Amino acid sequence: MSATLIDGKATSQKIKSQIAVRVEQLAQQGIVPGLAVVLIGDNPASHTYVKNKKKTCEALGMRSDLLEFPESFGEGELLEVISNLNNDPEIHGILVQLPLPGHIDEFKVILAIDPDKDVDGFHPVSVGNMMIGREAFLPCTPHGIMKLLEEYHIDPAGKHAVVIGRSNIVGKPAGQLLLQRDATVTYCHSRTVDLAEYTRKADILISAVGRAKFLGKEYIKPGAVVIDVGMNRDENGKLCGDVDFEDVLDTASHITPVPGGVGPMTIAMLMENTLLSAERGLTETK
Numbered sequence: 001m002s003a004t005l006i007d008g009k010a011t012s013q014k015i016k017s018q019i020a021v022r023v024e025q026l027a028q029q030g031i032v033p034g035l036a037v038v039l040i041g042d043n044p045a046s047h048t049y050v051k052n053k054k055k056t057c058e059a060l061g062m063r064s065d066l067l068e069f070p071e072s073f074g075e076g077e078l079l080e081v082i083s084n085l086n087n088d089p090e091i092h093g094i095l096v097q098l099p100l101p102g103h104i105d106e107f108k109v110i111l112a113i114d115p116d117k118d119v120d121g122f123h124p125v126s127v128g129n130m131m132i133g134r135e136a137f138l139p140c141t142p143h144g145i146m147k148l149l150e151e152y153h154i155d156p157a158g159k160h161a162v163v164i165g166r167s168n169i170v171g172k173p174a175g176q177l178l179l180q181r182d183a184t185v186t187y188c189h190s191r192t193v194d195l196a197e198y199t200r201k202a203d204i205l206i207s208a209v210g211r212a213k214f215l216g217k218e219y220i221k222p223g224a225v226v227i228d229v230g231m232n233r234d235e236n237g238k239l240c241g242d243v244d245f246e247d248v249l250d251t252a253s254h255i256t257p258v259p260g261g262v263g264p265m266t267i268a269m270l271m272e273n274t275l276l277s278a279e280r281g282l283t284e285t286k
């Protein structure tokens with residue numbers, strides 16, 4: 001039997017429609033959620049992502065400031081830009097597009113963002129709050145994964161979730177959020193010996209490996225839910241995930257496509273975090 005497709009595009013559209021309604025309600029109180037996106041350098045993929053963020057903001061009635069700087073932009077200059085955004089009352093969310101050029105210390109930059117405007121959920125304060133289950137901006141990709149599971153009525157409680165990847169942006173927080181939903185979580189990574197030994201025991205498999213079509217059916221437990229976070233190019237230059245989609249289709253129960261799976265959810269969750277930040281400001285000033 002063929003797996004059910006987990007449609008991130010449709011789910012993200014649904015979430016964005018709900019966000020647009022809340023943005024309109026805020027507008028009646030004279031507040032427009034504002035997102036500042038900072039881009040350094042010429043990475044073509046990053047350019048596409050920030051343009052999409054701007055377009056989505058505008059489509060939802062939110063303000064979006066795109067601040068673009070050359071590859072040579074200094075770390076000190078960037079920290080100053082962030083400080084100005086921290087102090088701008090019309091900006092509710094600040095996002096510095098990653099990766100940054102090598103001469104800029106990513107951690108220093110993340111640390112400079114006011115945690116109240118950290119809509120990426122990368123600041124140690126956000127990460128700490130997420131870890132202990134307190135209110136926090138959740139990192140957009142893992143949060144998007146959890147929303148997809150919810151949308152498709154997949155309850156992680158009691159399931160064995162295997163996460164391949166241990167990045168701070170995706171792997172680590174994805175495992176943490178699954179744990180909070182009572183899954184039993186195993187992390188695998190580039191030094192894991194006999195990966196298939198673990199993945200074949202996964203009821204929910206999250207892959208953030210970054211290797212095109214790396215996971216075939218021999219890695220998948222029959223009936224597993226497969227969430228593909230990979231964003232790779234195949235031998236023909238076509239966008240594809242970590243999972244060999246066609247090969248796995250008859251083994252998995254549910255699967256996310258690439259494109260159209262987790263990716264669109266990342267942007268929807270960013271919009272939601274920015275809206276939450278603006279709504280939060282409203283509560284605090286009342």
Ligand SMILES: Nc1nc2c(c(=O)[nH]1)N[C@@H](CN(C=O)c1ccc(C(=O)N[C@@H](CCC(=O)O)C(=O)O)cc1)CN2
Nearest residue numbers: 049095096097098099120140259260261263264266267
């Ligand atoms: N500051 C951040 N930097 C980066 C993040 C992030 O969350 N915060 N994540 C990624 C890039 N990213 C958003 O920034 C992102 C990547 C991909 C997509 C997406 O919608 N992908 C589409 C396909 C797009 C295409 O055709 O190329 C899909 O999967 O359907 C959204 C956001 C790294 N940097």
